[in-house]
Amino acid sequence: MTLREQIKHVIDTEPVAVFIKGTPQMPACGNSLRALQALHKAGAPVSVVNVLPDPQIRQELSAISDWPTIPQVFVKGELIGGADITEELFASGELMRKLDEILGSDRDSSVKLVAV
Amino acid sequence: MATDVIRGLLERSFPDGTINVVDRTGTGDHFQVSVTSGSFNGLSLVEQHRLVNRALAEPLGNGSIHELRITTKGTA
Numbered sequence: 001m002t003l004r005e006q007i008k009h010v011i012d013t014e015p016v017a018v019f020i021k022g023t024p025q026m027p028a029c030g031n032s033l034r035a036l037q038a039l040h041k042a043g044a045p046v047s048v049v050n051v052l053p054d055p056q057i058r059q060e061l062s063a064i065s066d067w068p069t070i071p072q073v074f075v076k077g078e079l080i081g082g083a084d085i086t087e088e089l090f091a092s093g094e095l096m097r098k099l100d101e102i103l104g105s106d107r108d109s110s111v112k113l114v115a116v
Numbered sequence: 117m118a119t120d121v122i123r124g125l126l127e128r129s130f131p132d133g134t135i136n137v138v139d140r141t142g143t144g145d146h147f148q149v150s151v152t153s154g155s156f157n158g159l160s161l162v163e164q165h166r167l168v169n170r171a172l173a174e175p176l177g178n179g180s181i182h183e184l185r186i187t188t189k190g191t192a
Contacts, residue, residue: 031183067162067166082186083185084165084185084186084187085161085165088161
């Protein structure tokens with residue numbers, strides 16, 4: 001698989017895919033942390049990709065998503081936004097509703113790191 | 117990069133907009149922008165933010181904006 005296909009695969013197969021700078025244990029950017037925190041509070045299982053190891057990851061991702069900045073949050077293959085929208089959707093309760101609808105209310109809120 | 121430059125780019129893309137730009141850190145590279153404009157009416161949040169990102173594509177692309185926080189609102 002090419003890098004672009006690998007990224008697409010993660011977006012399409014992981015229920016909640018989050019592309020951040022750094023790792024869940026050590027986010028390297030305030031916005032990545034904000035997105036992760038909002039998802040955590042909403043009880044989302046997150047599959048995290050660190051874009052820092054290879055600049056190509058970010059380039060390919062932005063080409064796929066038409067979104068220039070990191071983080072990027074995808075739910076069921078659909079871009080829901082960056083940190084600001086994720087926080088906004090959490091605050092309005094919409095994020096929770098979306099997750100309940102897609103994954104059920106007794107979902108596990110695990111965090112896994114995915115490499116591409 | 118000065119807040120005036122960011123504001124100018126946003127005004128060009130959102131002539132009807134109520135625009136607020138804050139340099140969050142005082143270092144000219146972390147900005148909070150708020151835009152209220154009729155251009156956002158009927159669009160999803162992702163589409164609204166895309167319009168703002170497009171208006172600021174140049175400074176985002178060349179790294180002069182390191183971090184951007186966006187708040188958008190339609191007028192409808």
